[in-house]
Amino acid sequence: MELIQNIPYLLIVGVMMLIAFYIGKTMKFISLPSIIGYMITGVLLGPSLFNILAEPVQESFSFITDIALSLVAISIGLELSFTSLKRQGKGIITVIFSESLLAFVIVTGGIYLLTKDLPLSLIFGAIAPASAPAGTVAVIQEYKAKGKLTDALYAVVGFDDGLGIIIFGFASAIAQSLLRSEAGAQMNMLVVLGEPLKEVGLSILVGAAIGFLFSLLVRMLKQRTDILILTISMVLLTAGLCSLLGLSEILTNMIFGIIIVNTQSSKLIHTLKSLLESFMPMVFVIFFVLAGANLHVAALPALGVLGIVYVLCRTAGLMGGAFFGSILGKLDDNIKRYLGMGILSQAGVAIGLALVVKQEFVEISAHGASIGSSVITTVTATCIFFEIIGPVLTKIGLTKSGEIKPMKLATQKQ
Numbered sequence: 001m002e003l004i005q006n007i008p009y010l011l012i013v014g015v016m017m018l019i020a021f022y023i024g025k026t027m028k029f030i031s032l033p034s035i036i037g038y039m040i041t042g043v044l045l046g047p048s049l050f051n052i053l054a055e056p057v058q059e060s061f062s063f064i065t066d067i068a069l070s071l072v073a074i075s076i077g078l079e080l081s082f083t084s085l086k087r088q089g090k091g092i093i094t095v096i097f098s099e100s101l102l103a104f105v106i107v108t109g110g111i112y113l114l115t116k117d118l119p120l121s122l123i124f125g126a127i128a129p130a131s132a133p134a135g136t137v138a139v140i141q142e143y144k145a146k147g148k149l150t151d152a153l154y155a156v157v158g159f160d161d162g163l164g165i166i167i168f169g170f171a172s173a174i175a176q177s178l179l180r181s182e183a184g185a186q187m188n189m190l191v192v193l194g195e196p197l198k199e200v201g202l203s204i205l206v207g208a209a210i211g212f213l214f215s216l217l218v219r220m221l222k223q224r225t226d227i228l229i230l231t232i233s234m235v236l237l238t239a240g241l242c243s244l245l246g247l248s249e250i251l252t253n254m255i256f257g258i259i260i261v262n263t264q265s266s267k268l269i270h271t272l273k274s275l276l277e278s279f280m281p282m283v284f285v286i287f288f289v290l291a292g293a294n295l296h297v298a299a300l301p302a303l304g305v306l307g308i309v310y311v312l313c314r315t316a317g318l319m320g321g322a323f324f325g326s327i328l329g330k331l332d333d334n335i336k337r338y339l340g341m342g343i344l345s346q347a348g349v350a351i352g353l354a355l356v357v358k359q360e361f362v363e364i365s366a367h368g369a370s371i372g373s374s375v376i377t378t379v380t381a382t383c384i385f386f387e388i389i390g391p392v393l394t395k396i397g398l399t400k401s402g403e404i405k406p407m408k409l410a411t412q413k414q
Contacts, residue, residue: 007052009057009060009061012052012053012057013061013286015052016041016042016045016052016053016286016289017282017285017286017289019041019044019045020037020038020041020042020285020288020289021285023037023038023040023041024036024037024038024041024285025037031395032392032395033138033139033142033143033391033392033394033395034138034142034284035135035138035139035142035284035288035391036388036391036392038284038285038287038288038289038291038292039288039289039291039292039387039388040292041289041292042288042289042290042291042292042293042294043292043293044292045289045292045293046058046292046293046294047293053289053290053293058290058293058294061286061290064283064286064287064290065287065290065291066239066243066249067235067236067239067283068134068283068284068286068287069134069239069249069250069253069287070235070236070238070239070242070249070250070253071235071253071276071279071280071283072133072134072137072138072250072280073133073158073249073250073251073252073253073254073256073257074231074235074253074254074256074257074260074276075137075141075257075273075276075280076133076137076154076157076158076254076257077158077253077254077255077256077257077258077259077260077261078257078260078261078269078272078273078276079151079154079155079257079261080154080155080158080254080257080258080261081261081262082262084151085155087151089329089330089331090329091325091326091328091329091330091331092152092155092156092329092331093329094325094326094328094329095152095156095321095322095325095326095329095331095335095339096155096156096159096160096163096325097163097325098321098322098324098325098328099129099156099160099317099318099319099321099322099325099340099343100129100160100163100164100167100321101129101167101321102317102318102320102321102324103125103128103129103313103314103317103318103321104125104126104128104129104167104171104317105125105317106125106128106313106314106316106317106320107121107124107125107128107310107313107314107317108121108122108124108125108126108171109121109125109313110309110310110312110313111124111125111306111309111310111313114305114306114309115306117371118175118178119175119176119178119179119367119368119371120175120371120374120375122171122172122174122175122178123171123172123175123357123371123375124310124375124378125171126167126168126170126171126172126175126353127168127350127353127354127357127375127379128310128313128314128317128318129160129163129164129167129168129318130161130164130168130346130349130350130353131157131160131161131164131343131344131345131346131349132345132346132347132349132350132386132387132390133157133158133161133250133345134284134287134288134291134345134347135288135345135347135387135390135391135394136153136157136342136343136345136390136391136394137154137157138280138284138288138391139391139394139395139398140153140154140394140398141277141280141281142281143395143398143404144404145398145403145404146403147334147401147402147403148331148332148334148335148403149332149334149335149338149339149342149397149398149401149403150398150403152331152335152339153339153342153343153394156322156339156342156343157342157343158250158254159254160343161248161250161251161254161349162200162203162204162248162251164349165196165199165200165248165251166196166197166200168196168353169196169197169199170196172356172357172360175361175371176360176361176364176368179361179364179365179367179368179371180364180365182365182367199246199247199248200248200251202245202247203242203247203248203251203252203255204251204252204255206238206241206242206245206247206252206255207238207251207252207253207254207255207256207258207259208255208256208259210234210237210238210241210252210256210259211255211256211257211258211259211260211263212259212263213234214230214231214234214256214259214260215259215260215263215264217230218230218264218268224271224275227268227271227272227275228275228279231272231275231276232279234256235253235256238252238253238256239253250349260272291347291387294347294351304378306374306378307378307381307382310378310379310382311382311385311386314344314346314382314386315344318340318343318344319340319341319344320340321340322339322340322343323336323337323339323340326339334401334402334403337397337400337401338397338398338400338401339397341393341394341396341397342393342394342397342398344386344389344390344393345386345387345390345391345394346382346383346386346387346390347383347386347387350379350383351376351379351380351383353379354375354376354379354380355376357371357372357375357376358372358373358375358376359372360372
């Protein structure tokens, strides 16, 4: 154990990237995305087995996760030109609201029928809409998927992060109010309800400001490498500001990307996309190995009935909401059939929200502390399921829709 603790971090990074790369390659033989192999590597090297990526090591590498999520977010933003969104029409907005709100309603209802605990049910319902866009984007980029479903996936997994924050803020405020009423205390609902709105509003403002600053600076650059350096620098700057101000790095960087794609020339946008696409695979290897290391297999027995109900209700809410939203929005048939399959991944954001619940609710009452414990245990366990099944279903949906071409699949297997 002491020998493992003394391994230099650079050696750990090198070994985990090398192992993950080749395990990822083997996934092609069973028609799975490479990121499944990366996560398997993380499970093997993490606390579940060899414990090389122990908790202190993971904490030291946490900045890599922030960088990866920020790069994923700007990649999403670069796909969301106003022309593209207009082409998709108001229907995509209908889908975003439908899948997020239906997931909240069905999970809240399902957990309440099981537990008869309204504050607990509201919290599980509020966490349900939170997605993990990295898995979806990684599959899209790995197989170079293109089409209406791909465009819709970029929009949904990007914008539902902001909507999820708002839903969580409101539901958490109501749950806290109920718990404080049980304990005989009062709280200022207006202050609590205003927090998520403030976070989303500031995220949009900061992302827009960074985007316009980038637009001014990039005009003076011609070389591809110079543009890449400026882009990465601005992404790191944005991620740092989000950490400092307590903002959503996914939403902020996505707005950054939206400003760029809607203000710059098509030539620059093409250059940026190609630069990021060549850079992202390396980031995905490290990110998903660390994600796998966070998937504690020992937590699976804790899934229990509560976890199974959460998994089933969240799946039904997201997939059902995406389907009905697509019908109401009169979207393409492929979007109706397969969009729900691409939005099930759940990881970092959900666990982060669960940690917030654990920290804030324990101060209210014993009931609050019990809710915090139940939420963090169950969400951690269910994320293992969603992180594995999410990318697999995304690939199946994109393949069935024809947006992953058979020729490209064959190329991937070589």
